[in-house]
Amino acid sequence: MKKTMLSFALILATGLLFAQKKTTTSAIINFDATTSLDKLPKADNKTVIASLDTKTGKLAFEVTIKNFAFSNPKIQEHFNSAGWMDSDQFPTATFKGNITNLTAVDFTKDGKYAVQILGDLTIHGITRPMEGTGSLTVSGKTINATSDFSIKLADFGVNGGAIAAGKVSKEPTVSVAAEF
Amino acid sequence: MVTTKINGRYKNWLIALFVLLLAGASVIYYLFTLQYDDTADVKADYTVNAPAFLKEFQQDMAGANKKYTEKIIVVNGMVSAIEAADTTANIKMIDTATGAYIIFAFQLQHLNEAKQMKAGDLVSIKGSCSGGHFSEILETENINFKRCALNK
Numbered sequence: 308m309k310k311t312m313l314s315f316a317l318i319l320a321t322g323l324l325f326a327q328k329k330t331t332t333s334a335i336i337n338f339d340a341t342t343s344l345d346k347l348p349k350a351d352n353k354t355v356i357a358s359l360d361t362k363t364g365k366l367a368f369e370v371t372i373k374n375f376a377f378s379n380p381k382i383q384e385h386f387n388s389a390g391w392m393d394s395d396q397f398p399t400a401t402f403k404g405n406i407t408n409l410t411a412v413d414f415t416k417d418g419k420y421a422v423q424i425l426g427d428l429t430i431h432g433i434t435r436p437m438e439g440t441g442s443l444t445v446s447g448k449t450i451n452a453t454s455d456f457s458i459k460l461a462d463f464g465v466n467g468g469a470i471a472a473g474k475v476s477k478e479p480t481v482s483v484a485a486e487f
Numbered sequence: 488m489v490t491t492k493i494n495g496r497y498k499n500w501l502i503a504l505f506v507l508l509l510a511g512a513s514v515i516y517y518l519f520t521l522q523y524d525d526t527a528d529v530k531a532d533y534t535v536n537a538p539a540f541l542k543e544f545q546q547d548m549a550g551a552n553k554k555y556t557e558k559i560i561v562v563n564g565m566v567s568a569i570e571a572a573d574t575t576a577n578i579k580m581i582d583t584a585t586g587a588y589i590i591f592a593f594q595l596q597h598l599n600e601a602k603q604m605k606a607g608d609l610v611s612i613k614g615s616c617s618g619g620h621f622s623e624i625l626e627t628e629n630i631n632f633k634r635c636a637l638n639k
Contacts, residue, residue: 330625332590333570333577353575353592354631358624367624373556373617374592374631378522398552398620486572 327362329450334485336370340460345474347382350375357485359452361414364406366424366452368483369399390467392431400430404437412443419444424454430463441483450487455480526594526613527636529559537564537580541587544619545628556618561638562589566608569601576601578612578635587628591635600637611638 334355340348353376356369372394377383387394404426406412412420420443428437441454457478460470469475533555535543540562544551567581567588576598581588591612593601604610614635621628 331570332579332588332625332629333572333575335572335575354577354590354633356622356624356629369622369624371617371620371631374633376592376633380521380523398618401623 328358328360328365329487330356330358331485331487332356334368334483336368336375336484337482338375338479339481340476340479342473342476344472345469347377347379348386348469348475348479350377350383350386352376355483355485357452357487359450359485359487361450364409366402366404366406366426368402368485370401371399373398385469391465397430397432400428402426402428402437406443412445414445414450417445417447428458430458431465433463435462452483452485452487454483457481523634525596525636526559526615526634527597527639529613531561531613531638532558534561534563537562537589538582541580541582541589541628541630544630545585545587548619548621548628552618555616558616559613560616560632561611561613562591562632563611564589564609566604566606566610568606569604571602574598578604578610585627586625589630589632591632593635597636601635612636613638 332355333353334357335351335353336355337351338349352370352374354371354374358367359365372392373387375383375386377386386392389395404424407423407425409422412422422441422443424437424439424441426437427434429435437456439454439456441452444451444453457480459478460466460475461477467475470477540560562580564580566578567583568579570577570579574595576593578591578593578601579588591601591614612632612635614632617631617633619628619630
């Protein structure tokens with residue numbers, strides 16, 4: 308009986324030790340589609356859900372599209388409308404992928420590590436493969452993840468007169484920051 | 488005589504066109520320089536209690552989204568967690584039984600109000616509801632708010 312209890316406790320402890328999925332509900336995404344003609348189409352979303360598995364390198368993000376906060380109500384309305392992000396039909400955007408050079412990161416040692424990311428990005432109901440770079444900064448038990456990249460709106464079926472007129476960038480920049 | 492009449496009509500058309508252009512430009516200028524009001528000064532569409540509000544989303548996500556999304560709502564409840572960084576301060580109200588939560592991202596001018604809150608505080612928060620969804624990552628429901636302020 309004692310042996311069984313001990314084995315059970317050992318299995319439980321091992322499981323907890325290797326439960327390396329870290330999550331946050333306050334990751335930040337900045338979206339910047341400004342051009343020389345229009346400085347308004349930029350917004351941030353501060354309630355992004357993200358997870359990082361430090362054992363497997365699995366990385367995931369979930370973004371509520373309607374929680375992008377613009378300064379201008381009209382731009383926000385356009386951004387969410389059927390002709391653009393159509394956020395009633397596609398309320399979230401997601402990323403599911405992996406850090407492909409996980410061996411370069413030592414989660415037990417403070418420092419900043421450059422990482423390669425590969426995965427699938429889904430926006431506006433369309434999924435495209437995505438490859439990018441980022442960094443992981445380890446500081447004690449905290450891990451800060453950042454990545455900057457750009458997306459082609461046309462790849463995700465987002466088109467419109469404002470893009471053609473040069474008022475919205477065809478390739479907005481996206482900055483992601485998450486603290487795990 | 489005839490030339491004077493034509494010139495007069497032409498002049499009137501030009502004035503009308505000018506007024507129309509001016510009005511159009513004014514409307515466009517107004518729309519694109521418009522900024523969101525301070526949420527603290529905006530009248531709320533609904534006032535709810537956090538547990539009942541979460542339950543409403545859990546029971547009928549589509550119906551609740553239709554009812555509350557993009558509406559200004561006052562949520563009364565207990566602070567479960569504060570997730571703050573330099574430029575952000577998110578307040579969370581969590582249903583401990585299911586893990587479902589409401590999260591409030593504060594307006595820049597109200598960040599300090601959020602940073603002063605503590606877990607366990609009973610608060611009243613006003614914000615713009617961005618709707619709820621089921622998170623595959625967390626395997627639970629969440630409701631997002633933006634442009635929040637302490638409801639005074």
